[in-house]
Amino acid sequence: MPVCHTPIRLLAIFAAVPLLQGCIAKTALDVVTAPVKVVGKAADWATESQDEADRNRGREIRKREEELGKLEREYDKQMRRCDDGNSRACSEAREIYAEMQLIIPTIPYEPR
Numbered sequence: 467m468p469v470c471h472t473p474i475r476l477l478a479i480f481a482a483v484p485l486l487q488g489c490i491a492k493t494a495l496d497v498v499t500a501p502v503k504v505v506g507k508a509a510d511w512a513t514e515s516q517d518e519a520d521r522n523r524g525r526e527i528r529k530r531e532e533e534l535g536k537l538e539r540e541y542d543k544q545m546r547r548c549d550d551g552n553s554r555a556c557s558e559a560r561e562i563y564a565e566m567q568l569i570i571p572t573i574p575y576e577p578r
Contacts, residue, residue: 537565
């Protein structure tokens with residue numbers, strides 16, 4: 467290796483050091499903050515946001531409202547049969563009514 471190239475290489479290395487310091491600092495910062503970011507992501511995945519909770523609550527309420535609607539239609543059908551003298555339909559209507567009474571308190575009241 468010729469001696470005349472050695473000072474140029476040293477000059478190039480010393481000139482590159484200030485440029486590399488930013489990269490080294492950025493890499494060190496990334497290494498230090500990585501565990502915090504991972505824990506933050508895990509917490510996001512493990513917890514339910516308020517928006518998600520509201521959406522899930524609305525879905526559950528709509529599901530109960532649909533079930534109540536089905537029971538009301540079946541209750542009306544059984545009551546018509548009961549009025550026509552079908553005692554089995556009267557018994558069915560009572561059972562459906564009892565089930566409706568269990569669902570009604572779980573549906574929030576919304577004034578119209």
